Amino acid sequence: MTGAEEQRKRKIRRTALIMAAIAVAFYVGFILMGVLRA
Amino acid sequence: MATTAADALESHDTHEHHGPEKGLKRWLFTTNHKDIGTLYLVFSLVMFFIGGSMALIIRSELMHPGLQFVHPEFFNSMTTMHALIMVFGAVMPAFVGLANWMIPMMIGAPDMALPRMNNWSFWILPVAFGILLSTLFMPGGAPASGWTMYPPLVLQTGDAFPFLIFSVHLMGLSSIMGAINIIVTVLNMRAPDMWLLKMPMFVWTWLITAYLLIAVMPVLAGAVTMLLTDQFFGTSFFLAAGGGDPVMFQHIFWFFGHPEVYIMILPAFGVVSEIIPTFSRKPLFGHDSMVYAASSIAFLSFIVWAHHMFTVGMPLSGQLFFMFATMLIAVPTGVKVFNWVATMWRGAMTFETPMLFSLAFVFLFTIGGFSGLMLAIAPADIQYHDSYFVVAHFHYVLVPGSIFAIFAAAYYWLPKWTGYMYNETAGKWHFWLSTIFVNLTFFPMHFLGLAGMPRRIPDYSTQFADFNFMASVGALGFGLSQLIFVYILLTAKRGEKATDRVWEAPRGLEWTVPSPAPYHTFTTPPKARIAQESFE
Numbered sequence: 108m109t110g111a112e113e114q115r116k117r118k119i120r121r122t123a124l125i126m127a128a129i130a131v132a133f134y135v136g137f138i139l140m141g142v143l144r145a
Numbered sequence: 146m147a148t149t150a151a152d153a154l155e156s157h158d159t160h161e162h163h164g165p166e167k168g169l170k171r172w173l174f175t176t177n178h179k180d181i182g183t184l185y186l187v188f189s190l191v192m193f194f195i196g197g198s199m200a201l202i203i204r205s206e207l208m209h210p211g212l213q214f215v216h217p218e219f220f221n222s223m224t225t226m227h228a229l230i231m232v233f234g235a236v237m238p239a240f241v242g243l244a245n246w247m248i249p250m251m252i253g254a255p256d257m258a259l260p261r262m263n264n265w266s267f268w269i270l271p272v273a274f275g276i277l278l279s280t281l282f283m284p285g286g287a288p289a290s291g292w293t294m295y296p297p298l299v300l301q302t303g304d305a306f307p308f309l310i311f312s313v314h315l316m317g318l319s320s321i322m323g324a325i326n327i328i329v330t331v332l333n334m335r336a337p338d339m340w341l342l343k344m345p346m347f348v349w350t351w352l353i354t355a356y357l358l359i360a361v362m363p364v365l366a367g368a369v370t371m372l373l374t375d376q377f378f379g380t381s382f383f384l385a386a387g388g389g390d391p392v393m394f395q396h397i398f399w400f401f402g403h404p405e406v407y408i409m410i411l412p413a414f415g416v417v418s419e420i421i422p423t424f425s426r427k428p429l430f431g432h433d434s435m436v437y438a439a440s441s442i443a444f445l446s447f448i449v450w451a452h453h454m455f456t457v458g459m460p461l462s463g464q465l466f467f468m469f470a471t472m473l474i475a476v477p478t479g480v481k482v483f484n485w486v487a488t489m490w491r492g493a494m495t496f497e498t499p500m501l502f503s504l505a506f507v508f509l510f511t512i513g514g515f516s517g518l519m520l521a522i523a524p525a526d527i528q529y530h531d532s533y534f535v536v537a538h539f540h541y542v543l544v545p546g547s548i549f550a551i552f553a554a555a556y557y558w559l560p561k562w563t564g565y566m567y568n569e570t571a572g573k574w575h576f577w578l579s580t581i582f583v584n585l586t587f588f589p590m591h592f593l594g595l596a597g598m599p600r601r602i603p604d605y606s607t608q609f610a611d612f613n614f615m616a617s618v619g620a621l622g623f624g625l626s627q628l629i630f631v632y633i634l635l636t637a638k639r640g641e642k643a644t645d646r647v648w649e650a651p652r653g654l655e656w657t658v659p660s661p662a663p664y665h666t667f668t669t670p671p672k673a674r675i676a677q678e679s680f681e
Contacts, residue, residue: 119258119333126325126359134363134370137397141371141382144393 164664173268176260177664178245183562184267185242186555190634192234192274193548194627199227201624204586208617210607220603221289222281228292232409233316234274236543239551240412241266241323244351247558248327250655250662251345253336253671258329266322273315280305291601293398294369296383296391300376310373317362324358327351336654336670342433345653349436350415353443357404357411360447365401368394392457399450407446409543410510411439413550414481417503419653420557421485424500425492426650431484438477438484445474455526464523471521478514482507497648498572502553505545505580513541516591531601534594540587545580552579552630560643564661567640571633578626585619 165171165180175181202223206213215223245263249256257263280287285303288294294309302309331352335344344352371382372394381387383394414435422429429435451459451467459467485507494500516538520526529535552575559567589612594600598609605613643660658666 115333119329122329122332123259123325126328127321130321130325130359130363132363133360134367137364137367137400138370141367141393141397144390 174264176256176264178249178257178260178263179562179662179664181257181263181267182242182244182246185238185245185270188267188270189235189237189239189242189551190631192230192238195278196227196230196235197624197627199223199230200620203227204617204620206603207605207613209614210605210610212604215603217603218286218289221291221601222287224601225288225291226277226281229277229288229313230274231543232292232405233313233320234270236409236547236551237320238270240351240354240409240547241320243347243412243416243551243554243558244323244327246562247655248330248348248351249334250658250666251348251653252331252334252339253654253667254330254334255665255668257326258334259326262322263326266319266326269315269319269322273312273319276308276315277312280308283308293395293402294372295398296372296375296394297385299372300384306376307373310369313369314366317366320358320362324355324362327355328359331355336667336672338672339654342436345415346418346429346432346435346439347412347415350411350418350439353439354408354411357408357443357446361401361404361408364397365405368397368401371397392454395454395457396451399453400447402453403450404443404446406539406542407442409547411443413506413510413547414439416550416554416557417485417506418481420499420503420553421488421507423557423648423651424497424503425489425494427488427492428652429484430487430490431480434480435484438480441477442474445470445477449474452521452523452526455523456530468521468523472518475514475518482511495649497556498567498569498576499553499557501573501576502549502556505576506549506553509541509545509549509580509583513538513543513546516541529594531599532594533590533598533600536600537587537590537594540590544587545583549579549583552576555630557648558655559637560647561655561658561660561662563637564643564659565638565640566643566647567633567637571629571636575626575629575633578629579623582619582622582626586616586623587619589613589615589619 165175165177171180172184175184202215203220206215206220245257248254283304285305288299288302288305288309290299290302294313299309300306331344331348371380374380375382375384375389381389383389383391385391418429418435449467449471451463452471455464455467496504516534520529520535520538556567556572593609593612593616596609598605598613645659646656647660648656654667654671655662657671
């Protein structure tokens with residue numbers, strides 16, 4: 108695997124993890140908002 | 146650790162060139178974007194017919210006043226299941242299927258960036274809908290609270306309740322995984338000279354849709370998780386008796402629900418923006434303004450949710466904010482409609498089936514948009530709320546809107562998928578019958594709503610009989626017309642061979658590969674700009 112491919116692979120994993128983290132943050136955030144209001 | 150397309154390509158290079166596996170294993174374990182696209186599209190077609198059958202049960206019951214065929218509880222289950230199946234099982238997977246098939250080919254990528262996750266995203270769906278459909282046979286019946294699942298009503302669901310919640314979670318998980326894959330693919334896998342603002346509109350609208358999905362599907366998951374804990378773990382998020390607030394559920398649900406509408410329509414905008422230039426033989430008018438308009442619509446979709454809830458009571462300032470913010474959406478939507486018309490202006494137009502469906506989309510979606518503007522007016526909405534006017538509005542947006550765009554896309558790209566031209570005469574019959582019957586079904590609902598007929602009822606006063614009869618005849622006709630589409634698909638390989646470009650003036654990388662598209666495309670990145678210029 109060339110350096111460029113390795114770099115692209117890293118970018119793919121990083122973007123996927125950031126997106127997954129955003130999704131989890133929305134999920135937890137809204138439940139937390141419910142807890143704080145209850 | 147996730148497997149990326151780079152891994153897949155690396156292992157691919159060490160083997161002899163191969164096609165798909167044989168038999169069931171091909172479909173169960175495939176990581177090929179075209180196979181997974183096909184799986185999504187077939188699944189959505191099956192769900193379209195299941196959800197459509199439920200619509201026909203609803204319309205049969207409503208054909209005449211009085212109770213005809215089903216118990217009111219079952220009628221409520223049908224409205225609920227019809228909506229859940231059409232939204233999450235038919236429209237969304239159809240667009241994900243189109244994205245899977247077309248996005249890698251449009252941006253010059255060999256596959257989706259995360260192919261194994263792609264396989265998972267799809268195979269979660271049949272499980273989710275298997276669970277949801279199994280609730281029809283459970284004690285207490287299938288969920289009957291409407292797709293909005295408002296508490297405390299939804300908490301009265303029988304044994305089906307936890308299954309409903311679990312299936313909604315699975316649908317959300319599948320959508321989020323699919324969305325992550327699309328974002329990662331578009332941001333990292335484009336051909337070297339495929340700049341962001343040069344991307345086809347279908348790719349752009351899907352990129353924006355994917356961001357919407359990541360932001361709002363977890364919100365729905367959070368809301369239904371709280372419902373679950375209210376029911377089984379003694380919490381009181383939404384139970385007034387325990388100090389909770391049922392209206393909070395509505396706020397959270399519609400924070401998801403309104404962007405969900407745009408999740409179902411933005412890819413349709415993308416499809417139409419691909420098709421109209423091809424059959425007008427002109428480039429898309431105002432490509433960049435289309436991108437900004439789609440982004441604006443996506444942003445505005447987050448700040449208008451409470452227009453679904455004007456009748457729950459809110460301060461005047463809240464009503465005014467949500468009313469004007471909703472009306473603001475007409476501006477970028479108007480930009481889009483203007484650009485489609487400007488693309489056609491003085492174009493050498495021809496009217497093949499994909500173009501006919503796209504034109505009907507522009508006209509009929511706009512009708513849905515106008516009735517949406519009427520509903521945005523807070524004092525008027527208090528009259529229209531929960532009436533058949535609302536049913537007419539969102540069906541105009543979703544049937545001749547989203548579903549017509551899906552048909553247009555299927556006809557447009559079918560020759561590229563199969564290598565053969567479909568039956569054009571049958572396609573035109575499909576279009577004209579669908580268009581006539583869709584209007585016969587949904588246009589009278591405007592009058593019913595304005596006359597005061599409430600939605601989600603199995604019986605009604607006799608003054609509503611005539612328009613209901615017309616709507617039911619239209620629904621039956623629309624349902625039967627869809628069998629023509631099935632016939633076209635079943636005979637898709639009997640037509641004449643398609644050329645690589647298929648149409649006279651298409652633009653985009655997908656038309657540079659042979660028809661049918663080979664199992665593996667763009668294993669080496671194409672020169673996107675050179676390919677594009679060769680068309681012009």
